[in-house]
Amino acid sequence: MPAKKVQIEVIQGPKFKMECRAGKHLVIIDQPANAGGTDEGPTPLDVQLMALGGCIASIGRLVAMQRHLNVRGFEILLEGELDTDGLLGRPSGQRVGLSAITARVKIDTDLGQEEQQKLLNEIEKRCPVSDNLQNATPINVTLVH
Secondary structure, three states: OOOOOOOOEEEEOOOOOEEEEEOOEEEEEOOOHHHOOOOOOOOHHHHHHHHHHHHHHHHHHHHHHHOOOOEEEEEEEEEEEOOHHHHOOOOOOOOOOOOEEEEEEEEEEOOOHHHHHHHHHHHHHHOHHHHHHHOOOOOOOOOOO
């Protein structure tokens, strides 16, 4: 089974701003100014939704190429809701993460509705970010010195 290791590095200084490196790429993640950040980048949850939307579009492009489908592009609107009490340390009885994620996908194509739905179903099955969000992926957080 072919395997690909995915690795990033996140460095945070005294405030909320983080520099996230993936190979030669740098992404800034931050918090809004009203939450103590400098608003120099999206929040971690924003980035999670961006990753899902980017994965849906990337896998969509890959499937369209493999199946020789005329797909000109994708527009994806993602949204989720969370109860902020938990992340602020206040008891709420709710999950800390998003309670649900909705992805509304518009495909710029001449394919009919049924074919578009088949394409979207295949994209959903093959999207690793969606798989990680929908299935329990073990996460091992360890302290290093």
